[in-house]
Amino acid sequence: xxxxxxxxxxxxxxxxxxxxxxxxxxxxxxxxxxxxxxxxxxxxxxxxxxxxxxxxxxxxxxxxxxxxxxxxxxxxxxxxxxxxxxxxxxxxxxxxxxxxxxxxxxxxxxxxxxxxxxxxxxxxxxxxxxxxxxxxxxxxxxxxxxxxxxxxxxxxxxxxxxxxxxxxxxxxxxxxxxxxxxxxxxxxxxxxxxxxxxxxxxxxxxxxxxxxxxxxxxxxxxxxxxxxxxxxxxxxxxxxxxxxxxxxxxxxxxxxxxxxxxxxxxxxxxxxxxxxxxxxxxxxxxxxx
Amino acid sequence: xxxxxxxxxxxxxxxxxxxxxxxxxxxxxxxxxxxxxxxxxxxxxxxxxxxxxxxxxxxxxxxxxxxxxxxxxxxxxxxxxxxxxxxxxxxxxxxxxxxxxxxxxxxxxxxxxxxxxxxxxxxxxxxxxxxxxxxxxxxxxxxxxxxxxxxxxxxxxxxxxxxxxxxxxxxxxxxxxxxxxxxxxxxxxxxxxxxxxxxxxxxxxxxxxxxxxxxxxxxxxx
Numbered sequence: 001x002x003x004x005x006x007x008x009x010x011x012x013x014x015x016x017x018x019x020x021x022x023x024x025x026x027x028x029x030x031x032x033x034x035x036x037x038x039x040x041x042x043x044x045x046x047x048x049x050x051x052x053x054x055x056x057x058x059x060x061x062x063x064x065x066x067x068x069x070x071x072x073x074x075x076x077x078x079x080x081x082x083x084x085x086x087x088x089x090x091x092x093x094x095x096x097x098x099x100x101x102x103x104x105x106x107x108x109x110x111x112x113x114x115x116x117x118x119x120x121x122x123x124x125x126x127x128x129x130x131x132x133x134x135x136x137x138x139x140x141x142x143x144x145x146x147x148x149x150x151x152x153x154x155x156x157x158x159x160x161x162x163x164x165x166x167x168x169x170x171x172x173x174x175x176x177x178x179x180x181x182x183x184x185x186x187x188x189x190x191x192x193x194x195x196x197x198x199x200x201x202x203x204x205x206x207x208x209x210x211x212x213x214x215x216x217x218x219x220x221x222x223x224x225x226x227x228x229x230x231x232x233x234x235x236x237x238x239x240x241x242x243x244x245x246x247x248x249x250x251x252x253x254x255x256x257x258x259x260x261x262x263x264x265x266x267x268x269x270x271x272x273x274x275x276x277x278x279x280x281x282x283x284x285x286x287x288x289x
Numbered sequence: 290x291x292x293x294x295x296x297x298x299x300x301x302x303x304x305x306x307x308x309x310x311x312x313x314x315x316x317x318x319x320x321x322x323x324x325x326x327x328x329x330x331x332x333x334x335x336x337x338x339x340x341x342x343x344x345x346x347x348x349x350x351x352x353x354x355x356x357x358x359x360x361x362x363x364x365x366x367x368x369x370x371x372x373x374x375x376x377x378x379x380x381x382x383x384x385x386x387x388x389x390x391x392x393x394x395x396x397x398x399x400x401x402x403x404x405x406x407x408x409x410x411x412x413x414x415x416x417x418x419x420x421x422x423x424x425x426x427x428x429x430x431x432x433x434x435x436x437x438x439x440x441x442x443x444x445x446x447x448x449x450x451x452x453x454x455x456x457x458x459x460x461x462x463x464x465x466x467x468x469x470x471x472x473x474x475x476x477x478x479x480x481x482x483x484x485x486x487x488x489x490x491x492x493x494x495x496x497x498x499x500x501x502x503x504x505x506x507x508x509x510x511x
Contacts, residue, residue, distance in 0.1 A: 008484070010482045016290075041487075192333055247481060
């Protein structure tokens with residue numbers, strides 16, 4: 001199953017790209033409208049891309065009134081990425097979206113590197129969201145933590161149905177001539193190829209620890225990259241930075257994945273699920289009712 | 290929006306700039322002021338470039354090699370192939386009575402194509418050095434100034450201005466001619482509304498330049 005990484009595609013501007021996905025994930029929605037960060041917001045480095053968009057979005061009310069009905073016309077399952085600055089914020093947005101039948105699932109963005117972090121722990125944010133909705137919850141974690149498997153276990157105990165792994169990791173790039181930061185916020189979220197081994201490690205250890213369904217993402221540019229995420233435990237994968245350089249990536253990677261899996265003797269890519277764990281694989285869906 | 294792998298026909302040096310000529314394939318040339326995303330070899334992200342020249346068989350892009358991506362584009366050789374996506378964004382309105390093209394530096398890139406479509410209207414172009422000013426030869430009927438003189442000295446009242454250049458020049462043009470069509474620039478990762486990287490302030494809000502522009506009329510002060 002192919003998704004886009006949140007914030008890496010506008011399905012209303014590029015519906016032909018969105019239609020190549022199995023699920024469309026929205027840009028993060030917060031309780032109130034946000035303009036986002038001042039330009040300059042993006043920079044290329046030798047190993048990936050930095051962004052500091054700052055959760056620009058119209059706020060949940062306008063999202064539900066104006067954007068969601070138009071997204072529903074795409075006739076794709078829609079996951080809404082939910083953001084905020086406190087448990088109360090997450091509960092508020094999830095509560096509103098819980099009433100929207102167009103929404104198939106919610107992804108809790110508890111790991112944006114470009115805004116002030118909530119003081120509550122991931123577990124507390126998931127608990128707040130869980131209390132406000134009965135929709136499926138996927139929690140998107142940051143790889144910038146000492147023990148991501150422990151965070152994943154806490155999210156599972158708090159009631160998340162799945163995990164999205166990984167969000168970007170904080171980085172900085174300097175202008176070639178002035179040696180000053182290229183981004184207006186100095187630091188931003190690093191995505192692209194540099195995230196690939198980091199995402200593999202995160203999916204590997206979180207799957208081992210929780211057995212939860214995982215949407216793997218981080219530097220996927222080819223079918224081989226997607227297959228590796230599946231092998232470490234992802235049950236779906238998302239495309240982010242690659243969409244910027246190649247709007248045709250979803251269909252290309254989908255067919256490359258089938259060919260890569262076949263070349264390694266797997267009749268279907270899902271047959272490669274968790275093979276990297278050998279006999280150590282956890283009982284699947286341990287925390288899911 | 291269409292993406293295609295195009296073959297390099299040739300790269301010509303023009304002063305410090307390079308004119309990268311690609312075999313056109315099936316791509317439309319679009320409206321002058323629209324842009325294409327060109328993928329430099331070895332780089333992660335494509336670069337937005339307005340179309341400089343269009344013939345039946347070629348698309349030409351005038352490029353200033355100022356960073357790793359633009360340098361890689363100017364180092365392309367004949368028969369190399371690069372990915373090109375476009376045309377994208379909104380170009381210049383051409384239904385105007387007395388066009389005057391106003392350009393600064395590499396901002397003149399869309400003018401050869403624009404000039405042809407408007408049947409060679411007068412143009413005024415400003416450059417940093419005499420070497421940069423060599424590129425003015427691509428634009429018919431162009432009057433040229435070199436720093437410290439400024440191109441705005443040549444702007445005549447009453448003209449329908451189409452301008453492209455550095456922000457201070459565009460701001461100065463707008464003060465002289467509030468109804469001028471101005472082509473702006475911003476860093477872009479995708480060119481089709483996906484990355485939200487190219488946000489600029491339009492009418493008091495941050496909006497995506499690739500979707501709303503790059504040519505804007507009567508944009509509020511940035």
